Structures are given as C-alpha cells and as structure tokens.
Amino acid sequence: MEIHRGLLFLWIATILLLQKSSNVEGRHHVTKKHKKKNASKGSPAYAPSPEGPISQSPNYSPPVPSDPNDPTNSSRNCIFDVTSYGAVGDGETDDTAAFTAAWKAACQVESGIVLAPVDHVFMITSTIFSGPCKPGLVFQVDGVLMPPNGPDCWPKSDSNKQWLVFYRLDQMTFTGTGTIEGNGKDWWELPCKPHRGPNGSTLPGPCNSPALIRFFMSSNLVVSGLRIQNSPQFHMKFDGCEGVLIDKLSISSPKLSPNTDGIHIENTKSVGIYNSVIGNGDDCISIGPGCSNVDIEAVTCGPSHGISIGSLGVHNSRACVSNITVRNAILKDSDNGLRIKTWQGGTGSVTGISFENIQMDNVRNSIIIDQYYCLSKACRNQTSAVYLSDVTYRNIKGTYDVRSPPIHFACSDSVACTNITMSEVELLPYEGVLVDDPFCWNAYGTQETLTIPPIDCLKEGMGHKLAESSLYSC
Numbered sequence: 318m319e320i321h322r323g324l325l326f327l328w329i330a331t332i333l334l335l336q337k338s339s340n341v342e343g344r345h346h347v348t349k350k351h352k353k354k355n356a357s358k359g360s361p362a363y364a365p366s367p368e369g370p371i372s373q374s375p376n377y378s379p380p381v382p383s384d385p386n387d388p389t390n391s392s393r394n395c396i397f398d399v400t401s402y403g404a405v406g407d408g409e410t411d412d413t414a415a416f417t418a419a420w421k422a423a424c425q426v427e428s429g430i431v432l433a434p435v436d437h438v439f440m441i442t443s444t445i446f447s448g449p450c451k452p453g454l455v456f457q458v459d460g461v462l463m464p465p466n467g468p469d470c471w472p473k474s475d476s477n478k479q480w481l482v483f484y485r486l487d488q489m490t491f492t493g494t495g496t497i498e499g500n501g502k503d504w505w506e507l508p509c510k511p512h513r514g515p516n517g518s519t520l521p522g523p524c525n526s527p528a529l530i531r532f533f534m535s536s537n538l539v540v541s542g543l544r545i546q547n548s549p550q551f552h553m554k555f556d557g558c559e560g561v562l563i564d565k566l567s568i569s570s571p572k573l574s575p576n577t578d579g580i581h582i583e584n585t586k587s588v589g590i591y592n593s594v595i596g597n598g599d600d601c602i603s604i605g606p607g608c609s610n611v612d613i614e615a616v617t618c619g620p621s622h623g624i625s626i627g628s629l630g631v632h633n634s635r636a637c638v639s640n641i642t643v644r645n646a647i648l649k650d651s652d653n654g655l656r657i658k659t660w661q662g663g664t665g666s667v668t669g670i671s672f673e674n675i676q677m678d679n680v681r682n683s684i685i686i687d688q689y690y691c692l693s694k695a696c697r698n699q700t701s702a703v704y705l706s707d708v709t710y711r712n713i714k715g716t717y718d719v720r721s722p723p724i725h726f727a728c729s730d731s732v733a734c735t736n737i738t739m740s741e742v743e744l745l746p747y748e749g750v751l752v753d754d755p756f757c758w759n760a761y762g763t764q765e766t767l768t769i770p771p772i773d774c775l776k777e778g779m780g781h782k783l784a785e786s787s788l789y790s791c
C-alpha cells in the first residue's frame with residue numbers, strides 16, 4: 318500500500334515537473350489593464366466581527382526570521398526582493414521570471430525571504446515553487462499578488478488547474494500583510510458552471526478552474542496573516558503534507574462563487590487552523606481522506622457551506638480520518654454546518670471527531686451525517702460504508718434555517734454509526750416554525766443533556782463496534 322502511494326506521488330510529481338518545464342518557454346505577456354494599481358497595506362476590509370472569537374492582536378507581526386533593519390544582524394542579507402530581480406509590480410507586466418529567480422536564490426540560503434513588497438501589484442502566471450530548499454524559507458507578500466485575469470488571459474500552455482504551487486518543501490512560511498487576489502470572476506461565470514449557461518442552464522464539458530494556492534508533499538508549513546480572495550476555484554489546498562499551521566488568514570469570495578472552498582486538506586496530518594475568517598461559495602474548511610490530528614479553533618465561517626469532513630469513500634475507496642477537533646467557531650449564513658459525508662460502498666473509518674462550542678447563525682443542516690452522499694441521485698445501494706464512530710457534539714447553540722431539519726443522522730443501513738455524544742445542543746429556528754422532526758437512521762449514541770429540538774431516534778447503547786474488522790480498520 319505504502320509502495321503504491323509512493324509510486325503515485327512520484328508519478329504526479331513527474332507530471333507536475335513536465336508541465337512546468339513545457340511552460341517555461343511559452344509564456345505570454347498579459348497586457349490586460351487592471352484598475353487596481355495600489356497595493357493593499359494589509360488592513361483587510363473584511364474585518365473579523367468584534368463579537369467573533371478572533372483574538373486579533375494589534376501588534377501581530379508575521380514570523381519573519383530576521384529584522385531587515387537590524388544592522389547588527391547579518392541575516393538581513395537573506396531578503397530577496399522580487400523588484401531586485403526585475404519585477405515591475407504595475408499590475409500588468411508578467412513578473413513570473415522575477416519571482417522564480419528570487420525564489421531560486423532564496424531557496425539556497427537558510428531562512429531566505431522572497432519579498433513581494435508593499436505598494437506593488439504583481440501579476441504572475443501559474444508557477445510551481447519547488448524545493449527542496451534550505452530550511453526557514455519565507456515567501457512574504459506585503460503587496461498584492463495575482464494571476465492573469467480570468468480564462469481569456471490564462472496562457473494556453475499553463476495548467477488551468479492550479480496557480481501558485483509550493484512543492485517538496487520543509488519548514489517554509491507563506492506570510493505577509495498583503496493580498497492574494499484570485500481574479501476569479503470570469504472563471505465563475507463560465508457557462509459550464511452551475512446555472513451560468515444560457516437561460517440558467519449548465520453546459521456540459523470540462524470545467525477546470527485553477528485552485529489558487531496549493532501545497533503539495535511538504536512539511537512543517539506556516540501560512541499566516543494574508544488576505545486571500547476571489548479564487549477561481551479552491552482558495553487553498555494541502556495534499557500529502559505533514560505539520561501545517563494556519564493562523565490569522567482572511568479568505569473571501571462571494572456567496573455564489575462556485576467551488577471556492579476556503580481551505581481543503583487531504584492526506585495531510587498534524588494541522589492547526591486558527592484565528593481565521595472565511596466567507597465563500599462552498600465549504601469553509603473541507604477535510605478529505607487521509608487526514609488526522611487536525612485542530613481547528615477560533616474560525617468564523619460565513620457565508621459558506623460549513624465545515625465538512627468528506628466526501629469519503631468515493632468509488633469504493635478506503636478512507637481514514639481521525640482525531641479532528643473543531644472548537645470555538647462561528648458558522649453563519651451557511652448551507653451546511655458541521656457535516657460528515659460519505660459515499661456508499663467505501664471502507665475505512667472516521668473516528669474521534671469533536672465539535673465543541675460552536676455558534677450557529679441561520680445555518681441549514683446545522684448538524685448532518687450523510688452516508689448516502691451521491692451527486693447524481695442514482696447511486697446503487699451497497700453494503701459497505703466508511704464506518705463512523707466516536708463523534709461528539711458539545712455546546713452547539715444558535716439558529717437554523719427551517720428548510721431542512723437541523724439535525725440529520727443518515728447512517729449506513731449495514732454499518733451503523735456508533736458512540737455519538739450530544740451535549741448542550743440547542744438549536745432554534747432563525748425564522749419560521751420549529752422543525753421538530755430530526756432525522757436519525759441507524760445511529761447509536763447518548764444525549765448527556767436534553768437536545769433542542771429533542772431527538773428520540775438516537776439509539777441507546779454503543780451499537781456493534783466494528784473497529785476490529787479489517788474492512789474498517791485504518
């Protein structure tokens with residue numbers, strides 16, 4: 318299994334590198350005008366609400382390894398300002414070559430800093446910033462950094478699935494007081510996107526759009542301080558990483574922008590996501606297969622589709638997710654709240670999930686487990702499923718959108734959910750009449766306090782624990 322995964326990574330890595338090398342020659346000069354000439358000074362307009370859980374320290378400074386103005390510190394030589402490598406930063410010129418040159422230089426020294434300075438708007442095309450590099454590398458954006466504006470300006474020779482890619486790095490930091498502007502609007506309006514075709518139709522065909530920032534096969538990463546907005550697709554994606562600290566990010570895209578997930582992680586372990594504000598058109602945070610030891614705290618989501626574990630087990634795959642904690646979060650104006658979704662036919666398990674101190678404000682499907690996830694409504698009934706156990710909902714309060722029951726546990730027919738704990742769950746209608754028929758199917762667990770709305774469908778006892786079966790072990 319490990320060998321197969323290794324080969325898969327190697328293969329993907331090779332593809333990435335091939336894509337890269339075939340792109341170097343063929344870059345276009347993108348000359349489309351941008352009105353935004355001035356760089357943001359890092360005072361996000363989308364400020365966290367004062368009643369939110371964000372512990373905003375006014376003196377927060379990003380973890381830059383040295384003070385560039387400290388003349389006694391020789392590590393000031395470690396700053397590689399992209400303007401010294403020919404970047405213009407006028408919002409029109411293609412500055413890709415300058416960024417890759419600055420990256421190459423910084424990569425070779427310990428604690429090097431690639432600096433995109435304030436008061437500039439840098440435009441670069443799809444780029445893979447790859448390592449290995451010396452430890453302590455910092456990519457610091459204090460100005461604005463953005464991709465070409467929409468599909469028409471995207472160089473045909475570039476991958477349209479990703480923009481900034483950080484690959485094979487250890488101990489790297491992505492930070493700054495600036496903005497990563499995704500220029501996603503024209504991507505969202507492609508006629509292949511949901512209801513964007515003629516007369517509100519959805520045209521068939523491939524509909525690739527770039528993920529804005531992607532970390533791949535890297536470890537000990539810090540991403541902090543930045544404002545990230547208007548991504549064509551996912552804002553930030555981590556795959557095959559270990560040791561990720563995300564702090565004080567502001568991520569925003571409009572409520573109706575398709576597939577603009579905030580932070581997506583998969584095959585990634587030991588992740589902390591803290592003090593961040595996310596508003597977008599899809600999942601606020603999504604956790605895919607192969608994730609464990611994930612700690613999420615003091616995050617505000619909204620509008621969004623909530624915090625989601627899944628989807629898992631697609632095409633009869635094995636999925637393993639364990640030890641996920643979400644604490645002190647606010648979810649508002651959201652299509653889903655706390656969601657676990659799995660396809661029928663999968664194997665593996667989701668265990669040790671804890672949702673604690675969550676404030677809901679007008680959230681549809683506030684608490685939902687869906688083991689019948691299916692995009693086409695035509696999925697066959699299957700007997701295996703990803704096994705769910707040890708899921709805790711504690712101190713979940715606020716209001717729900719009455720279009721769906723606020724609590725919905727749809728567990729597999731053949732593989733029951735076991736050991737669900739409910740404590741201090743109190744949800745009231747945002748407006749309209751109380752929905753008093755929460756749904757449970759094949760779910761076992763306990764209510765430590767009376768749940769509002771009351772649920773009497775949760776079966777007493779532990780159910781039959783399946784953890785020992787090889788189908789569900791991880």
Ligand SMILES: *[C@@H]1O[C@H](CO)[C@@H](O)[C@H](O)[C@H]1NC(C)=O
Pocket residue numbers: 354355436
């Ligand atoms: C751009 O920024 C400079 C200095 O920060 C300021 O003087 C100028 O008025 C700004 N221009 C625009 C168009 O906002």
Ligand SMILES: *[C@@H]1O[C@H](CO)[C@@H](O)[C@H](O)[C@H]1NC(C)=O
Pocket residue numbers: 381382383384387389390391392
């Ligand atoms: C210089 O900066 C490095 C990295 O932050 C730090 O470890 C070191 O103590 C500093 N040296 C001086 C003399 O300030």
Ligand SMILES: *[C@@H]1O[C@H](CO)[C@@H](O)[C@H](O)[C@H]1NC(C)=O
Pocket residue numbers: 515516
């Ligand atoms: C859109 O709808 C209008 C009115 O129903 C119809 O006349 C028109 O042909 C439709 N256009 C397309 C491209 O389907």
Ligand SMILES: *[C@@H]1O[C@H](CO)[C@@H](O)[C@H](O)[C@H]1NC(C)=O
Pocket residue numbers: 587588609610611612640642
């Ligand atoms: C669960 O994850 C947290 C980090 O979120 C970690 O500190 C803890 O050790 C993990 N627990 C187990 C049993 O692995």
Ligand SMILES: *[C@@H]1O[C@H](CO)[C@@H](O)[C@H](O)[C@H]1NC(C)=O
Pocket residue numbers: 696697698730
């Ligand atoms: C799958 O099972 C459900 C519940 O037992 C049943 O209502 C549904 O008709 C079944 N679907 C198919 C395609 O067999």
Ligand SMILES: *[C@@H]1O[C@H](CO)[C@@H](O)[C@H](O)[C@H]1NC(C)=O
Pocket residue numbers: 669670707708709736738779
């Ligand atoms: C039930 O889940 C809780 C919380 O995850 C855990 O502490 C407890 O050990 C589980 N109980 C059993 C019997 O597995």
